[in-house]
Amino acid sequence: MRLFVLGATGRTGTEIIDLAQKRGHQVTAFVRSPQKLKPAASLSIVRGDPLRPETITCALPGHDAVLSAIGPHPREAFRPSTLVADCARATVSAMSAGGVTRLAIISAAVLFPEKGLYFAFFRWLLQRHARDLHAMEDIVQRSGLQWTIARPPRLIESENASFRALRNRLPPGGRAMSYRAVAAFLLDAVERRSHVGEIVGLAS
Numbered sequence: 001m002r003l004f005v006l007g008a009t010g011r012t013g014t015e016i017i018d019l020a021q022k023r024g025h026q027v028t029a030f031v032r033s034p035q036k037l038k039p040a041a042s043l044s045i046v047r048g049d050p051l052r053p054e055t056i057t058c059a060l061p062g063h064d065a066v067l068s069a070i071g072p073h074p075r076e077a078f079r080p081s082t083l084v085a086d087c088a089r090a091t092v093s094a095m096s097a098g099g100v101t102r103l104a105i106i107s108a109a110v111l112f113p114e115k116g117l118y119f120a121f122f123r124w125l126l127q128r129h130a131r132d133l134h135a136m137e138d139i140v141q142r143s144g145l146q147w148t149i150a151r152p153p154r155l156i157e158s159e160n161a162s163f164r165a166l167r168n169r170l171p172p173g174g175r176a177m178s179y180r181a182v183a184a185f186l187l188d189a190v191e192r193r194s195h196v197g198e199i200v201g202l203a204s
Helices: 011-022 053-059 074-078 083-098 117-125 127-141 179-192
Strands: 002-006 026-031 043-047 065-068 102-106 146-151 154-156 164-167 176-178 198-203
Touching: 002 011, 011 026, 011 179, 026 053, 053 083, 065 083, 065 179, 083 102, 083 127, 102 127, 102 179, 117 127, 127 146, 146 179, 154 179, 176 179, 176 198, 179 198
Parallel strands: 002 026, 002 065, 026 043, 065 102, 102 146, 146 198, 154 176
Antiparallel strands: 164 198
């Protein structure tokens, strides 16, 4: 498959690129800072702005799916922002114009109505980011694309790529998982054409 990756220089994005190449895919990384990635035979690096749909549209033709790992820098997640929603709006517009219909995109488990102090604390802490994620999900669900929205819990560094996935809810005990496992889920979803039109809770 030819895969188009947004947020490719982030921690989940780099895992998507690594796993996708190991699975034999051709990958296009659409990034603001090309110097952050190492060139490879199966990797095309395209400089562009994910907030400008016209620049995405120019690079999209010929791809089978878009995988978006766009998110704010961790310290920015506590501040008001529309970054994720704005990028999703640009992505949907570009995909519609470019004729690419498959989208797998990362949201967060904080949007699930889980009970208990642990989840209540993170909903309070990330309330501004959650509003941006809600807006992004609404844009994606109304897009007419073949979308999958992944909602992982807290992400950690680990080589473990295993995951559990449940439609519309967080798997029991799902408090953390690796960036690599999220990447594996997104790749599985586009390879197998699974979880289309679904919000999927993830955990390790």
